[in-house]
Amino acid sequence: MIRVQALSKNFxxxxxxxxxxxxxxxxxxxxxxxxxxxxKSTTMKMLTCFIPPSSGTADICGFSILDNPLxxxxxxxxxxxxxxxxxxxxxxxxxxxxxxxxxxxxKELQRRVSVVIEMTALGDVKDQMIETLxxxxxxxxxxxxxLIHDPPVLILDEPTDGLDPNQKHEVRSLIKDMSEExxxxxxxxxxxxxxxxxxxxxxxxAGKVVGYGTPDELMSQSLYRNSVTVSVNAADPTQxxxxxxELDFIYSVERVPEKRDGVITMRLYPQxxxxxxxxxxxxIFAQNMPIENFNVDRGRLDEVFRxxxxxxxx
Amino acid sequence: xxxxxxxxxRELLAYFRSPVAYVFIIIFLAANAGCTFxxxxxxxxxxxxxxxFFLFHPWxxxxxxxxVGMRLWAEExxxxxxxLLLTFPVRLTTTVFAKFFAAWLFIGISLLLTFPxxxxxxxxxxxxxxxxVTGYLGSFLMAGSYLAIASFTSALTKNQVISFILSVNICLxxxxxxxxVLSESLNAxxxxxxxxxxSQFSFTTHFDAIRRGVVDLRDLIYFVSIIVIMLMLNVVVLxxxxxx
Numbered sequence: 166m167i168r169v170q171a172l173s174k175n176f177x178x179x180x181x182x183x184x185x186x187x188x189x190x191x192x193x194x195x196x197x198x199x200x201x202x203x204x205k206s207t208t209m210k211m212l213t214c215f216i217p218p219s220s221g222t223a224d225i226c227g228f229s230i231l232d233n234p235l236x237x238x239x240x241x242x243x244x245x246x247x248x249x250x251x252x253x254x255x256x257x258x259x260x261x262x263x264x265x266x267x268x269x270x271x272k273e274l275q276r277r278v279s280v281v282i283e284m285t286a287l288g289d290v291k292d293q294m295i296e297t298l299x300x301x302x303x304x305x306x307x308x309x310x311x312l313i314h315d316p317p318v319l320i321l322d323e324p325t326d327g328l329d330p331n332q333k334h335e336v337r338s339l340i341k342d343m344s345e346e347x348x349x350x351x352x353x354x355x356x357x358x359x360x361x362x363x364x365x366x367x368x369x370x371a372g373k374v375v376g377y378g379t380p381d382e383l384m385s386q387s388l389y390r391n392s393v394t395v396s397v398n399a400a401d402p403t404q405x406x407x408x409x410x411e412l413d414f415i416y417s418v419e420r421v422p423e424k425r426d427g428v429i430t431m432r433l434y435p436q437x438x439x440x441x442x443x444x445x446x447x448x449i450f451a452q453n454m455p456i457e458n459f460n461v462d463r464g465r466l467d468e469v470f471r472x473x474x475x476x477x478x479x
Numbered sequence: 480x481x482x483x484x485x486x487x488x489r490e491l492l493a494y495f496r497s498p499v500a501y502v503f504i505i506i507f508l509a510a511n512a513g514c515t516f517x518x519x520x521x522x523x524x525x526x527x528x529x530x531x532f533f534l535f536h537p538w539x540x541x542x543x544x545x546x547v548g549m550r551l552w553a554e555e556x557x558x559x560x561x562x563l564l565l566t567f568p569v570r571l572t573t574t575v576f577a578k579f580f581a582a583w584l585f586i587g588i589s590l591l592l593t594f595p596x597x598x599x600x601x602x603x604x605x606x607x608x609x610x611x612v613t614g615y616l617g618s619f620l621m622a623g624s625y626l627a628i629a630s631f632t633s634a635l636t637k638n639q640v641i642s643f644i645l646s647v648n649i650c651l652x653x654x655x656x657x658x659x660v661l662s663e664s665l666n667a668x669x670x671x672x673x674x675x676x677x678s679q680f681s682f683t684t685h686f687d688a689i690r691r692g693v694v695d696l697r698d699l700i701y702f703v704s705i706i707v708i709m710l711m712l713n714v715v716v717l718x719x720x721x722x723x
Contacts (some may be wrong), residue, residue, distance in 0.1 A: 213566040216721045238568040245566070249559035251489065253496040265485035266567045310563075 166190050166348045167212065167318060171221035173372075174207050181207045183372035184221065189365075191317070194344045196363030196380075197352035200474050204372040205352040206246050209322050212350070213243045225318055239267075242316035244324055248307035252296035256287055256306050259295060260313060267314040281309040284339065300327035308336065312343075319343070321351045325358060337362050356466040370474040384464030386472075390438040391464075393445050394421065396430040396457035405429055412448065414441050428457050482569030483577045490581030500585065503547060507589045510539050515596070527604025532596055533614045533690040537654050537683050540625045545646040547586060548629025549639045551578055552717070556637040565717070575713050579630050579706075586622045590615065610692035617689030620702040621682055625650050627709035634716040650682075657681025 167189040174182040182204040189195045197205045210216045212223055214234035222229060228236040250259055260281060264274045282291055285305040290298060295306060304327055311319060324340065325333040333355075340349060340362050353359065359366045360380050368376035368383070376383055384390065399405045402420070409418045414436055421430040435441040442461045449456060494500040511532065515521045519531035555561035564574060600606045625646075632645040655661055657678040665674035678684045685698040 210562070215562055215566050235568045235570065238566055241566075243563075243566050245559065245562040247559060249563050251493065251560055252558070253493055254489070262485055262489050263567075266482045266569060268481065 167195075167223065167225055167350060169208075169212070169221075169223040172208065172211060172218050172223055173220045174204070174211060174216070175219050180372050182211070182218075185369065185372070185374055186221075187367055187374070187377065189348050189350055191348050192345055193364045194340065194349040194351065194362055196359040196366040197350060197369065198354065198356070198359060198366055198376075198470060199352075199369040200354070203369045203474070205369060206322055208369075209243075209320050209350070209352060212237075212320055213241055214238055239314075240316055240318050242311035242314065242319045244307050244311045244319075244321040246322040247326070248304045250295050250303065250307055250310065252294070254295055255292055256295060256298070256302075257282070257291040259306065260309055263310045264313045269314075277313050277315075281312045284312060285309040286335065301329060301332045304328055305332075305336070308339075317347055319347055319349045319351075321349070323352055323354075325353065325355065333358075356470060359466060368470060368473050375473040376469065380466065381463070383469050384466055385438065387462075387464030387466070387469045388434075389432075389462040389465050389468060391435050391440050391442075392462045393433045393435075393442055394430065394458070394460045394462065395433065395445065395449070396423065396425075396428050396459075397449065397454045398427055398457065399429050399454060400427075402429045406431065409433060412444075414439075414444050425457070430458070481573070482567060483573050486564070486569070486574055486577035487581045490578050491584060494581070494585045503543070504589050504592060507539075507543055508592060510543065511535070511593050511596075514539060527600045527606040529596060529600060529606070529611050529614055530690070532593075533618060533686075536618050536621065537686060540622055541647060541650050541654060544586065544622055544625035545629040545632075545643045545650065547582055548626045548646060549633050549642040551582060551630045552634040552713075553637050553639045553642045557639075565721075571714050571717060572711075575630070575710055575717070579627060579710055579713075582630070583623050583626055586626060587619055590619055590622065607692070610690065613692050613694050614690040616694070617686050617698070617702075620689075620699065621686050624653075624682065624702050624705040624709075627706040627713070628653075631709045631713040631716065634713050634720070653680065653682050655681070657683035657687075 167187075169185060169187050172182060172185045173180070185204070185208055187195070197208070199205050207216070211218045212225065212230060214230050214237055218230070222231050224230065225237045226240045228240065230237050251262075254262065257278060260278045261274060264277055269277055282288055285308055287302065287305055287309055290302050295303065298306065304324070308321070308324060311321065321340070325336050328336060337358065340351065343349070344362075344364075351358075351363070363380060365378065366376075366380055366383055367374055376386070397405070406418050406420060409415055409431060416434045416436045419432045419434070421432055423430040433441065433445060440461075446459070514535035515532045519534060521531050524531060552561070555564060565571065597608075597611060600611070601608075628649050629642070629646040632649065633639075633642045635645065636642050658681075662674040662678055665677065685701045688695055688698050
């Protein structure tokens, strides 16, 4: 498990990471979100003992990054940003090299290499030179490398970067499958990824933590939380909007552009972001209006993300 | 020393995976032969010894060894593999030495490939093979010192060209300190012990003794300590890069 306490890093006068604290337990996947340059990678580099923090500390499975960097690294499987690997090596050879560094040899080494090749579906390219691989295979080779010692902690810097949608899906399922036994920290700027794989997310901007919680908690901060988007057949849009606006459980009504003839689409915002789906539904049935679409918004992570990361910077 | 062998092996194989290795070996052999036979007038010297062959090594190494060493760390930084390498559970000192020894062995192999020189002198005459053996030993040690300097400068920058130029200059100074012309001009102004003292820091001074067949412990210590000091500096530079 990962415990980070007031971790900071400054490069000359630039504060890259500012008093970041968080914890990740076994079985959790923490998604690290933030605009480029927010300090995600820098934090990961400190956790893997690649760079020392300017102040603060962290411990990984009980080992301090300041006092026991070698034990810390032994616990971690790390996928650095942009998945660096030795171009002139063959995939299988590279994985054996990493396995040897991690202290395996003989049959055990062979077994571990086969296991990670299987897990990351690299079988077809294991005798190919890394230089000749596509971005997706490179990324997976790098991921395989991080898994070879079956580490209790995984730190993955943009693990799905450069993958096509199918490969993204595979990598996400792989992360989900592994998460039960492990502590996983991933960074990403793909928001759907957070919803699909992370149990918790942290938004960081200009080195500071600006949002922290489960994806649902974060989404509850959205303006769109529990808003209802409904399309109905109606003749008089102005009157309709007015009627809805007068309902006491509705805070405001917004008309959404609509291409279909005779269909009016509105977004209804609730008072205090409470759930209004049932009341809206009852009202529409009572009016006997035919419904074309009915959609309840859980909140939008991209909007929360934008809100938190742009207001903070000013 | 956990992790030494895999890193060493990978690094050594990497040389032979790239055409650079073969180009280097060919240039190394050609330059050696060129210097010995043309610049050094090997045949006219009428001597069955490798003195002339070894005479040029400090000058040849000035350009050839930095060419091998410049990529050691600069390349790792440029491609980002350094981040992978330095987050393995391996001590930084181990990694620095492993990479150094791989490159040194590669140079050693190139040096061994000059063996036709030994055959030539033994065919042409009956040389004293003692100085030939010590000459090779000294040359290999000296190459290690050049390489340690190149490894150090390679850690300073991700630009291989800058790394090359820096190490050529440092090595040049260490060669020139023992250069006869410099000693004579120093002797003209200062007492003799000054030029003796200055030349003690030079590659050439220590190499000259070994290649003449005199293996003095002090000369060996000189080369080994240059290697160790430069590699420790190499470690310090890598540590400080991480901090800033």
